Amino acid sequence: MIRCEHLTKRFGRKAAVDDLSFEVKPARVTGFLGPNGAGKSTTIRAVLGLDTPDAGRALVDGVPYRQTEQPLRRVGALLDAGAVHQGRTAWAHLAALAATCHIRRGRIEEVLALTGLADVAHRRIGTYSLGMKQRLGIAAALLGDPPVLIFDEPANGLDPEGIRWIRDLMRSLAGEGRTVLASSHLMSEMALTADHLLVIGRGRLLADVPITDFVPAGASLEDAYLDLSASAVEYRTEGTDH
Numbered sequence: 737m738i739r740c741e742h743l744t745k746r747f748g749r750k751a752a753v754d755d756l757s758f759e760v761k762p763a764r765v766t767g768f769l770g771p772n773g774a775g776k777s778t779t780i781r782a783v784l785g786l787d788t789p790d791a792g793r794a795l796v797d798g799v800p801y802r803q804t805e806q807p808l809r810r811v812g813a814l815l816d817a818g819a820v821h822q823g824r825t826a827w828a829h830l831a832a833l834a835a836t837c838h839i840r841r842g843r844i845e846e847v848l849a850l851t852g853l854a855d856v857a858h859r860r861i862g863t864y865s866l867g868m869k870q871r872l873g874i875a876a877a878l879l880g881d882p883p884v885l886i887f888d889e890p891a892n893g894l895d896p897e898g899i900r901w902i903r904d905l906m907r908s909l910a911g912e913g914r915t916v917l918a919s920s921h922l923m924s925e926m927a928l929t930a931d932h933l934l935v936i937g938r939g940r941l942l943a944d945v946p947i948t949d950f951v952p953a954g955a956s957l958e959d960a961y962l963d964l965s966a967s968a969v970e971y972r973t974e975g976t977d978h
């Protein structure tokens with residue numbers, strides 16, 4: 737379970753995340769939605785201990801991430817899939833990560849097979865397509881077999897087959913009782929993947945609801961989302977009220 741309590745993060749005078757409180761519960765896929773600049777990445781970075789909040793706190797299973805022992809076994813995260821050493825092979829990249837948490841070598845083969853990368857595991861990452869790099873990021877997230885998974889734009893760069901694959905993977909991870917938080921701008925994909933939604937705008941919570949309650953009968957998730965977030969789109973309102 738992920739829990740944010742009054743989380744606040746400012747950059748200069750601007751609050752990127754503003755008194756945000758929510759829980760992400762296990763055994764379901766929670767979609768994390770919000771317009772560009774809403775604060776999704778900042779929230780995820782705070783949960784992962786990559787940003788220090790100005791107020792409030794973020795906990796993973798009751799503990800701040802930075803205090804977690806063997807973090808890869810507690811939380812798997814996909815952030816920027818391109819931010820890996822391009823000269824390394826996938827196998828070497830995963831082996832280096834595995835060594836930091838004493839993860840057995842056999843697990844590397846398992847996640848390579850799970851993500852469809854077994855045949856290219858000994859190629860340099862620099863030669864990979866965007867979709868292959870995305871799969872490698874997911875392999876790294878799964879390496880420690882963690883109960884909590886955070887995916888920032890997991891479908892990014894994936895082709896239709898890959899998009900279905902990540903959808904099925906997230907559903908099955910939640911089906912195993914894991915906590916799955918996924919941000920996305922792809923509403924049609926979220927509608928097929930998420931059980932629950934967290935919607936933020938300008939760093940504040942706009943909705944924390946089961947997806948079935950969020951979408952009125954006869955409407956689409958896109959309609960419901962755009963109605964809710966219209967007033968919180970940063971680029972339309974910039975300079976008008978803060």
Ligand SMILES: Nc1ncnc2c1ncn2[C@@H]1O[C@H](COP(=O)(O)OP(=O)(O)OP(=O)(O)O)[C@@H](O)[C@H]1O
Pocket residue numbers: 747751752770771772773774775776777778779
């Ligand atoms: N390191 C930083 N320095 C200054 N401002 C930042 C920094 N990181 C984020 N911000 C600002 O904080 C706000 C929230 O950004 P964030 O990246 O968290 O939004 P997001 O919801 O993830 O957006 P997107 O959907 O575009 O990825 C934005 O106004 C952004 O410009």
